[in-house]
Amino acid sequence: MSESNIENVAMVGAGTLGGQIAWHSAYMGKQVTVYDISEESLEKCQAAQAGYATIYSTDLNASEADIEATRSRLTFTMDLVEAAHAADLVIEAVPEVPDIKIDIYKKLAAIMPQETILATNSSTLLPSMFSAETGRPDRFGALHFANMIWALNLAEIMGAPETSDDTLTRLTAYAVEIGMVPVPISKEQNGYVCNSLLVPLLQAAQSLVTKGVADHETIDRTYMIMNRGCTMGPCGIMDVVGMGTLREIFTYWGTQLGDQEMLANAEYVSEHFLDTGRTGLLAGKGYYDYPNPTFQQPDFLDIPQMSAVPALAAKAKLS
Numbered sequence: 001m002s003e004s005n006i007e008n009v010a011m012v013g014a015g016t017l018g019g020q021i022a023w024h025s026a027y028m029g030k031q032v033t034v035y036d037i038s039e040e041s042l043e044k045c046q047a048a049q050a051g052y053a054t055i056y057s058t059d060l061n062a063s064e065a066d067i068e069a070t071r072s073r074l075t076f077t078m079d080l081v082e083a084a085h086a087a088d089l090v091i092e093a094v095p096e097v098p099d100i101k102i103d104i105y106k107k108l109a110a111i112m113p114q115e116t117i118l119a120t121n122s123s124t125l126l127p128s129m130f131s132a133e134t135g136r137p138d139r140f141g142a143l144h145f146a147n148m149i150w151a152l153n154l155a156e157i158m159g160a161p162e163t164s165d166d167t168l169t170r171l172t173a174y175a176v177e178i179g180m181v182p183v184p185i186s187k188e189q190n191g192y193v194c195n196s197l198l199v200p201l202l203q204a205a206q207s208l209v210t211k212g213v214a215d216h217e218t219i220d221r222t223y224m225i226m227n228r229g230c231t232m233g234p235c236g237i238m239d240v241v242g243m244g245t246l247r248e249i250f251t252y253w254g255t256q257l258g259d260q261e262m263l264a265n266a267e268y269v270s271e272h273f274l275d276t277g278r279t280g281l282l283a284g285k286g287y288y289d290y291p292n293p294t295f296q297q298p299d300f301l302d303i304p305q306m307s308a309v310p311a312l313a314a315k316a317k318l319s
């Protein structure tokens with residue numbers, strides 16, 4: 001038995017993050033059952049495994065046997081009871097919409113064994129918003145992973161006031177067991193450390209696009225020169241996050257804070273990306289087209305040829 005005492009994991013939500021957490025946990029030896037209400041999402045999640053297999057082989061040196069073993073530890077279901085009835089840990093990664101999360105917590109409360117720990121992967125919401133709805137406030141907290149879990153191996157651990165020490169210890173141990181660097185959060189904070197830094201950056205970049213100040217390549221190029229060595233800029237990151245989640249964050253926080261700029265950004269993302277199918281990296285298109293987005297081209301940060309001056313000067317003309 002492991003330090004965390006967590007062997008069986010139920011992943012609730014098979015979207016961008018749910019798929020990654022499930023695959024990575026299985027890769028690190030956990031038995032994982034993935035649940036989603038949408039058959040299409042479950043199918044997409046399974047299809048995404050081919051991509052993860054390639055990434056884990058190339059980036060993490062995973063052998064074919066490792067990949068096969070990972071696949072064998074994953075099960076997919078649309079039956080919540082099947083997913084959660086024997087889970088040591090249930091990780092929730094449903095949309096960043098409080099009512100959806102509350103609904104699933106209430107359903108889970110009736111199914112999960114007494115000792116099961118429930119963790120939310122919410123990007124910006126607080127565990128204390130939901131503690132009472134879970135029916136197990138002492139065994140509930142946030143375990144937040146970053147997108148591209150195999151490379152950005154962070155796990156933020158944040159409790160609500162009612163979360164027990166044992167739960168925090170087991171969540172931290174679980175994070176270590178699956179190869180994460182734990183980030184303990186000592187005070188409830190919307191966005192932990194990671195998104196307290198990232199969301200303002202994405203909001204700032206999106207505002208520049210929404211207001212027509214600069215295009216996405218110009219913004220990313222500027223950021224990537226300011227932070228030499230980084231592999232993408234904020235618009236590239238938005239593709240990785242996914243436009244659906246981005247809109248949810250802008251809409252929720254725009255409404256909560258009465259922030260008109262954020263609400264305008266939510267509308268821009270809806271109109272220009274979600275309504276046009278450019279939903280982000282998983283769809284192969286968002287701000288950029290994938291594979292081979294322009295920001296990965298070797299000359300992306302180069303001093304341009306003189307022949308590019310007229311086009312650049314035209315962009316500098318005030319509109």
Ligand SMILES: NC(=O)c1ccc[n+]([C@@H]2O[C@H](COP(=O)([O-])OP(=O)(O)OC[C@H]3O[C@@H](n4cnc5c(N)ncnc54)[C@H](O)[C@@H]3O)[C@@H](O)[C@H]2O)c1
Pocket residue numbers: 012013014015016017018035036037038041042092093094095096097100103104121122123124145146147240241242244245
């Ligand atoms: N995308 C990111 O970069 C990122 C990073 C860290 C944390 N998160 C957080 O993880 C959570 C999920 O985000 P995502 O980007 O994976 O979202 P997503 O939209 O890609 O996936 C959400 C999934 O939940 C499913 N779903 C909806 N209602 C459900 C229900 N009642 N029961 C089960 N499944 C349901 C959807 O079918 C979909 O497959 C959010 O709280 C988000 O803030 C996202």
